[in-house]
Structures are given as C-alpha cells and as structure tokens.
Amino acid sequence: MPASGRRLRTTRILIGALGFLVSxxxxxxxxxxxxxxxxxxxxxxxxxxxxxxxxxxAYLLGHGVRGLRCSWLLRGHAHLSLGxxxxxxxxxxxxxxxxxxxxxxxxxxxxxxxxxxxxxAHSLTVIFIERIxxxxxxxxxxxxxxxLTAFSVPWLRLPLWVSLAVFVTAALVVLVAAALPGMPVxxxxxLCARLPPRWQARAVGVASSFAAGVSAIGDGRRAAxxxxxxxxxxxxxxxxxxxxxxxxxxxxxPAWAMLAMAVTNLGLMIPSSPGFIxxxxxxxxxxxxxxxxxxxxxxxxxxxxxxxxYVPVTLWGVGALFRYGVELASLKGITNLxxxxxxxxxxxxxxGFVVASLPRPAPPRALRLGRLLASVVDAVLPEGGGPxxxxxxxxxxxxxxxxxxxxxxxxxxxxxxxxxxxxxxAHPRGFAAQPRPVRRALVDGWAFGDWPPGRKLFRLVxxxxxxxxxxxxxxxxxxxxxxxxxxxxxxxx
Numbered sequence: 001m002p003a004s005g006r007r008l009r010t011t012r013i014l015i016g017a018l019g020f021l022v023s024x025x026x027x028x029x030x031x032x033x034x035x036x037x038x039x040x041x042x043x044x045x046x047x048x049x050x051x052x053x054x055x056x057x058a059y060l061l062g063h064g065v066r067g068l069r070c071s072w073l074l075r076g077h078a079h080l081s082l083g084x085x086x087x088x089x090x091x092x093x094x095x096x097x098x099x100x101x102x103x104x105x106x107x108x109x110x111x112x113x114x115x116x117x118x119x120x121a122h123s124l125t126v127i128f129i130e131r132i133x134x135x136x137x138x139x140x141x142x143x144x145x146x147x148l149t150a151f152s153v154p155w156l157r158l159p160l161w162v163s164l165a166v167f168v169t170a171a172l173v174v175l176v177a178a179a180l181p182g183m184p185v186x187x188x189x190x191l192c193a194r195l196p197p198r199w200q201a202r203a204v205g206v207a208s209s210f211a212a213g214v215s216a217i218g219d220g221r222r223a224a225x226x227x228x229x230x231x232x233x234x235x236x237x238x239x240x241x242x243x244x245x246x247x248x249x250x251x252x253x254p255a256w257a258m259l260a261m262a263v264t265n266l267g268l269m270i271p272s273s274p275g276f277i278x279x280x281x282x283x284x285x286x287x288x289x290x291x292x293x294x295x296x297x298x299x300x301x302x303x304x305x306x307x308x309x310y311v312p313v314t315l316w317g318v319g320a321l322f323r324y325g326v327e328l329a330s331l332k333g334i335t336n337l338x339x340x341x342x343x344x345x346x347x348x349x350x351x352g353f354v355v356a357s358l359p360r361p362a363p364p365r366a367l368r369l370g371r372l373l374a375s376v377v378d379a380v381l382p383e384g385g386g387p388x389x390x391x392x393x394x395x396x397x398x399x400x401x402x403x404x405x406x407x408x409x410x411x412x413x414x415x416x417x418x419x420x421x422x423x424x425x426a427h428p429r430g431f432a433a434q435p436r437p438v439r440r441a442l443v444d445g446w447a448f449g450d451w452p453p454g455r456k457l458f459r460l461v462x463x464x465x466x467x468x469x470x471x472x473x474x475x476x477x478x479x480x481x482x483x484x485x486x487x488x489x490x491x492x493x
Contacts, residue, residue: 016100019271023278030282034296036422042059046247046314055243055308062236063090063313069133069229070112073126073216078116084452087320088112094317097275097310098355107321115452116334121206125213129174134265135167137230141238142262145255153290156263163266177210184210237261242309248301260305263287275314280306323453372420373398373450377465379439382448396468397461415457419446457480 067086074080088111094102105127112123144158145151177184188207192200217223242257250256267277267283285303289295323405374394381390401412423431423442431439446454447462 001184015271019100020273021269023273023276025278026272026282026477027278030278030299030302034299038296039300042248042297043303046300046304047249048247051243051247052304052308055240055305055360056312057135058236058239058243059308060312060316062233062240063093063316065229065233065236066130069130069226069233070126072226072229073129073213074112074116074118076216077122077212078118079109080112080116084115088115090317091321092317094314094321097314097317101271117125119205119209121209122213126216127208128170129214129216132167132170132174133226133230134234135163136171136227137234137260138265138314139164139167140231140347141234142257142266145258145262148255149259149291151255151259151290153287159266163269174214174217177214178223181211181215184208185308206208234261237265241305244301244305244308247304250288250293250297250301256288259291260284260287274309275306277306280309324336371432372416373401373461375439376416376443376458376461379436380462380465381469385469385472389469391470392472393465397464400464401460412457412460415453419454419457 004244041077064082064086066089067082067084070085070089071080071082089110091111092104092108094104095107096102107125109120109127112118112126113120116123139160184207185204186205189200192203195203215224238254238258238261241261242254243253245257246252264284264287267279272279281299281302284305285295285298288298288301293301295359374391377394378390381393385393387393401409404412420431423434427434427438431442434442443458447458449455
C-alpha cells in the first residue's frame with residue numbers, strides 16, 4: 001500500500017476511534033446516577049400507539065422533502081427524480097448510522113455522482129450546501145422556540161454562538177460564489193500558480209465543480225425557496241420529537257420539541273460513533289431536563305426518539321444501498337467483461353480497431369437464454385449483416401452472459417425477466433412476437449430511459465452485441481464509414 005494510502009487509512013482509524021471515545025464519554029455522563037431499572041419501567045409504560053408510528057411517518061416524510069431539495073439543487077446540471085433523491089439522502093443517513101467518520105456524506109456524494117454523471121466535487125458541493133441550509137434552518141427554529149419558552153441554558157451559549165458564526169460565514173461564502181461564478185476558479189488559479197501543472201489543474205477542476213455546485217443557489221428568490229424547503233424538513237423532524245412527548249406522558253408542546261430537535265442535532269456535529277450513540281442521548285436528555293422533566297424520564301425519552309430516528313431510516317437506507325450496490329456491481333462486472341475480452345490476433349499495422357474476436361457458434365449450453373435474449377439482441381443491432389451474422393452475434397452475447405459470475409448472471413436474468421413481464425402486460429403475445437420496430441422501441445425505452453436499472457440492464461447487451469456486430473469479419477467491408485448510432489454508442493461508453 002502506498003504511503004499516502006497508509007496515512008489516509010490511519011487517519012480514518014484515528015477519527016473513528018475518537019468518535020467511539022467521545023460517544024462513550026457522553027453516554028457515561030448521560031447515565032450517571034440514573035437507575036437503569038427505573039428507565040426500563042418508564043419505557044415499558046410508554047404509550048407507543050399511535051404516537052410512535054406517527055412520529056416515524058413524520059420523520060420519513062422529512063426525508064422525502066430532503067430528496068426534493070436534493071433534486072432542486074441539481075436542477076440545471078442533472079436530473080434526479082424525487083424517489084432517487086430520497087434514496088440518496090437515506091443512504092447517507094444509513095451509512096452514518098453504521099460506519100464511523102461521517103462516511104455517509106462521501107457515500108451520498110459518490111451515489112449522486114454515479115447517478116447523474118456530474119463530477120464528485122460537484123456532488124460534494126451539493127451536500128455542503130445542504131448542510132449549510134440545515135444548520136441555518138435548525139438555528140432559526142431554535143431561536144423561535146427559545147423566544148417562545150424563554151429558554152436559557154448557560155452551557156449552551158458558547159456552542160450556539162460558534163454554530164451561528166460557522167453557518168452564517170459558510171452561507172455568505174456560498175452566496176458570494178453564486179453571485180460571482182468566476183471567482184472560485186480565478187482565486188484558486190492564482191493561489192495555485194506556483195504548484196506543478198498537474199496539481200494546479202486538479203485544484204482548478206475542483207474549484208470549477210464548486211462553482212457549478214453553488215450556482216444551484218441562483219438568485220435570492222431561489223435561495224429563499226431552498227431555505228423554506230429546509231425549514232419544512234426540520235419542522236417535520238421536530239414533529240417526530242413532538243409526537244413522542246405524549247408517549248411518555250410529557251406535555252404536547254411544539255416549542256419543547258423544536259428545542260430538543262435543535263440542540264440534539266447541533267450536538268451531533270461533534271464527532272461520535274456510528275448512529276450518534278451517546279451524543280444524541282446526552283443532548284436530547286439535557287434539553288428536556290432543562291425544561292423541568294426529571295432526568296430518568298428525559299433519558300427514556302431520548303432513547304425512544306433515538307430508536308425512531310435510527311431504525312426506520314437505517315432499514316430503508318440499507319435496502320436502497322443493497323439495490324444500488326447490486327446495480328453498481330453489475331455495471332462493474334459488465335465493464336470488466338468488455339475490457340478483458342480476448343485480443344483478435346489481428347496483424348500488427350492492420351487497419352481498423354478490432355477489440356475482440358467473434359467465436360463460432362457456441363455449444364447449446366451457452367444458448368440457454370433462448371428466444372427472448374436473441375430477440376433483444378436483434379432489436380439493438382442496426383440494419384444489415386444478414387441472418388448468419390445476427391445469429392452469431394446473439395450466440396456471442398449469450399456466451400458472455402453465461403460467462404458472468406453467478407451473482408451477476410442471476411441479477412441479469414432477473415432484470416430480463418422483469419422486462420419480459422412488463423412487456424407482456426402491454427403486449428400479451430410477448431416481446432419476441434412483436435415486429436422489429438416495436439421491439440426496438442421497447443428496448444430503447446429502457447436502454448435510454450430515465451430509470452437507471454433499466455439502462456444498466458441493457459448496457460451489457462448493447463455493448464457486447466454492437467462490439468460483436470461491428471467486429472464480425474462479415475461486416476468488414478459492409479460498414480464504412482461507421483454509422484452515427486455506433487459513434488454515439490462508443491462515445492457513451
């Protein structure tokens with residue numbers, strides 16, 4: 001492992017260890033002089049119905065609004081549907097709940113970059129803007145609630161002023177960069193003028209992605225809409241805190257809920273263990289106790305809120321992450337498959353770009369995918385070639401599918417089965433029985449549509465089929481110049 005890799009790994013281990021240490025200290029402080037049996041009795045006597053389901057519903061609805069905000073921040077640069085945006089947000093939360101060092105932020109950025117095609121630095125800027133909006137919205141709700149309840153706690157004043165200074169300064173930087181889009185690139189270029197060209201180019205590229213990311217703020221009206229959406233997000237999270245107050249016999253006070261939500265989330269800025277165990281409980285408990293609730297009930301309330309915060313979003317995020325991981329693994333396997341195809345053995349200096357040799361018809365085992373796959377292959381191929389060439393191309397694709405690792409092959413077969421069922425619902429005779437123009441339109445609807453799994457499902461078929469078709473010896477003289485459709489296929493790859 002290179003020295004830089006070892007240093008990065010050591011840094012991550014140290015940050016993770018620091019987080020666990022902080023969580024342990026906070027948890028010890030929180031449970032100090034508390035009777036665990038008394039806490040258990042309070043939780044056992046909690047009235048969970050209907051308060052817990054309602055609280056979870058409000059919290060998950062807030063993640064839907066977060067997904068909408070994420071898609072708004074990417075508007076003009078990439079399309080991200082509401083469902084995908086919500087899944088991206090939830091994956092980040094789930095990863096933060098399971099892994100140390102705030103790995104969820106990087107996971108979200110990587111997922112946005114992969115889903116939309118924008119640079120990683122651009123997607124990281126979007127996450128940065130979301131965090132600024134979150135901080136300002138939380139502080140706004142805290143100030144409103146503190147004014148309504150005359151809430152004043154000495155130990156909270158310094159963290160509050162520090163948080164306010166950090167978020168306001170960051171917001172001003174983003175607003176200036178949005179108003180002057182050329183400034184980040186210009187300043188970075190001047191600061192890095194004496195660096196080696198490679199590092200200078202990399203720094204300018206990051207600055208350019210940052211400028212593109214902050215451009216999502218746009219004018220003041222758009223910034224106000226994004227801030228209003230952030231207020232909705234954190235009002236819904238406050239609703240989760242609010243709906244769990246009556247479950248433990250506490251008063252149904254919206255201001256109490258906003259205070260507990262705000263102080264707890266500001267406390268989560270401190271590095272801690274995955275799931276924010278310890279820090280969540282301490283700050284939530286201390287806030288409720290400062291409002292006059294006994295510490296035992298306050299800690300039990302923190303445990304209940306943390307469970308509503310942790311379990312549903314982690315389950316949702318793990319499910320979304322599993323689906324995303326399967327898609328990403330399938331794409332990686334397909335990419336490696338095409339990259340590692342055998343050399344054609346073409347003589348050195350011979351004209352043309354031959355990537356792979358096309359085998360003769362494979363034995364029957366490689367053709368188990370049958371008529372459906374052959375019809376799909378025929379649909380993605382352009383005109384020409386004759387029946388013999390097209391049959392050999394279908395044989396080649398079937399062989400490559402059979403050569404996939406078992407997990408990827410099963411995923412591909414499952415996706416192709418879903419496609420066949422969807423087609424049969426609209427066309428009872430099935431896909432293979434349709435005229436070729438109809439089959440081509442059906443395949444293109446998935447291969448070039450807005451649904452990422454559909455695009456990735458047909459990437460294997462399109463890549464290998466077109467590769468085999470244009471490298472087939474029988475097409476050497478027929479195809480000159482290269483058709484525009486193939487050029488677009490290759491540029492996409």
